[in-house]
Each structure stands twice: as structure tokens, then as C-alpha cells.
Amino acid sequence: MxxxxxxxxxxxxxxxxxxxxxxxxxxxxxxxxxxxxxxxxxxxxxxxxxxxxxxxxxxxxxxxxxxxxxxxxxxxxxxxxxxxxxxxxxxxxxxxxxxxxxxxxxxxxxxxxxxxxxxxxxxxxxxxxxxxxxxxxxxxxxxxxxxxxxxxxxxxxxxxxxxxxxxxxxxxxxRERGRFEQVEAEKGFYQGVADDKNEMIRVYCQTDQGYFPTLSGNKYRYAIRFMFFNPEEAGQVAMESMVSFKLACC
CATH class of the missing domain: 1.10.3900.10 (YacF-like)
Incomplete structure (x- = not known):
């Protein structure tokens, strides 16, 4: 895998x-x-x-x-x-x-x-x-x-x-400040609240299932959206199914 x-x-x-x-x-x-x-x-x-x-x-x-x-x-x-x-x-x-x-x-x-x-x-x-x-x-x-x-x-x-x-x-x-924890993104979407000391979000996920993570937000709140990888698409297409991944807030 x-x-x-x-x-x-x-x-x-x-x-x-x-x-x-x-x-x-x-x-x-x-x-x-x-x-x-x-x-x-x-x-x-x-x-x-x-x-x-x-x-x-x-x-x-x-x-x-x-x-x-x-x-x-x-x-x-x-x-x-x-x-x-x-x-x-x-x-x-x-x-x-x-x-x-x-x-x-x-x-x-x-x-x-x-x-x-x-x-x-x-x-x-x-x-x-x-x-x-x-x-x-x-x-x-x-x-x-x-x-x-x-x-x-x-x-x-x-x-x-x-x-x-x-x-x-x-x-x-x-990187050592954050420990990976298993989480799930409903319909390919996950939202979190960042701690005051958090400066980086790390996402550990599969790369053979046709999707990749993107992140938007700031030091207070952030959202992770998993997108389909299709090099022939002009735009990005969001996942609509459950995605299991590991998350570390550093």
C-alpha cells in the first residue's frame, strides 16, 4: 500500500x-x-x-x-x-x-x-x-x-x-510536536480547530486510491478536502465518499 x-x-x-x-x-x-x-x-x-x-x-x-x-x-x-x-x-x-x-x-x-x-x-x-x-x-x-x-x-x-x-x-x-491519530473525513471533508501553538498540519494517507488532500484555513480553523487526481480534468473534483486518514497537528 x-x-x-x-x-x-x-x-x-x-x-x-x-x-x-x-x-x-x-x-x-x-x-x-x-x-x-x-x-x-x-x-x-x-x-x-x-x-x-x-x-x-x-x-x-x-x-x-x-x-x-x-x-x-x-x-x-x-x-x-x-x-x-x-x-x-x-x-x-x-x-x-x-x-x-x-x-x-x-x-x-x-x-x-x-x-x-x-x-x-x-x-x-x-x-x-x-x-x-x-x-x-x-x-x-x-x-x-x-x-x-x-x-x-x-x-x-x-x-x-x-x-x-x-x-x-x-x-x-x-514535527515531533504532533502525533498521528486516525480520523475520518465524511464525504471527503474534514474540519478542525487549531490550537494556539499549532503551526503545521500533517496528513498521512494512501496514494494509490486516486485522491489527494488539500487544506484551507488559518491558524484558528482549517478544513481538509480530498480531491480526485485526474490530470485530464481542467478543475479539481471533490471526493464524495468516506476517507480514512491519519492527522497530526504540530
């Missing part, structure tokens, strides 16, 4: 976190890059990451969330069955990450000094603008050795390593 988790953010902050997480997953494929298109795709994703980092003050949001993680760890220390060694290690990791974030420069700021990257950046916003006749300097760069290109890519990625660690930690804590 095929199943998947669908994640729906309830605020703009978590929406940004999830977008950044996806970008980091795409960028992590750099290690196995061999073909020109893989390097071009990496650079395209890097520019998207840089653009997002410039528009959103991610660091302040991450610092607030990490401070909250520290308080939660202090609270868990009162639990009688807690592994104190593991707790201490977690607290040290969180504290170290917090201090590093406080002392860090703006994410990706050093890449603005990379003249090669900046010379090709605008062309990447044009559909098909990375052709060799548009960017002969990029075409020349792609002809360099694998070792050279890999070294350059890892250097660019290192500018976001701290952000990546903070995003991974914050989303892991967020």
Missing part, C-alpha cells in the same frame, strides 16, 4: 521553512552532479535560495524558535525517565547553534561578492536564458574539471550551512 505525508503550514514562517528545506534537498544532489544540466539546475536552485534569503528575515525567526526549543528541553529535564546524557547533548547542540546564528552575517551575503555568480544571475530569471549563446562564461565554466566544479559548489553551499542546520533542527522539533 502506497502512502505519503502531506504537510500544510498554517503561517508564513513555516511556509518559508518548508520551501527552504526543499531547496536544500535539491542542492544536496550536487555531490552526484555529472552532467551540465545538473550543474545548471544546482545554480538555478542556489539563486532561488539566495533570493528567498534576501526577501525574508529567516534568522530572527529561527532564533526565536531555537530559544523556544531550549525552554522545552529544560521542561523535559523534569521528566523522571529522561536520558540526561542525551538531553545534555541536545541542549549543547541547540545552544551552540543559537550562538552561531547570533554571530553570523546575513545568509548568503558573501555570494554577492562572487562576480561570476552575479554576472549570470539575471539570465536565470529568463526562461531558457542559460543557453551557451546567452552565457558563454557559464558554458566555459561547465567545461572545467569535475573536481574544480565540485569544490566551487561546496564553497557556495557552505554559505548556507548554518541556515540548513537551523532549518533541520527547527522542523524536526515542530
Amino acid at each position: 502506497n502512502q505519503a505525508v502531506f504537510e500544510f503550514p498554517l503561517n508564513e514562517k513555516v511556509r518559508t521553512y518548508l520551501r527552504l528545506e526543499q531547496l536544500f534537498r535539491q542542492l544536496s544532489q550536487a555531490d552526484s552532479a555529472q552532467e551540465d544540466w545538473q550543474y545548471v539546475k544546482f545554480i538555478e536552485s542556489l539563486f532561488t535560495l539566495l533570493d528567498l534569503a534576501e526577501r525574508v528575515d529567516v534568522r530572527n525567526d529561527l532564533l526565536k524558535d531555537i530559544d523556544l526549543h531550549e525552554k522545552n528541553l529544560d521542561h523535559w529535564a523534569q521528566h523522571p525517565n529522561i536520558d540526561m546524557n542525551a538531553l545534555k547533548q541536545a541542549k549543547d547542540n541547540v545552544a551552540g547553534l543559537r550562538d552561531a546564528l547570533k554571530n553570523a552575517k546575513k545568509f548568503g551575503s558573501a555570494l554577492k561578492e562572487e562576480k561570476f555568480l552575479m554576472s549570470i544571475r539575471q539570465r536565470f530569471f529568463i526562461p531558457g536564458g542559460a543557453c551557451s549563446f546567452d552565457l558563454p562564461n557559464l558554458h566555459y565554466w561547465l567545461r572545467q574539471s569535475q573536481q574544480y566544479k565540485q569544490q566551487i559548489l561546496q564553497g557556495w553551499l557552505s554559505e548556507f550551512s548554518l541556515m540548513k542546520r537551523a532549518i533541520e533542527l527547527t522542523l524536526s522539533f515542530l
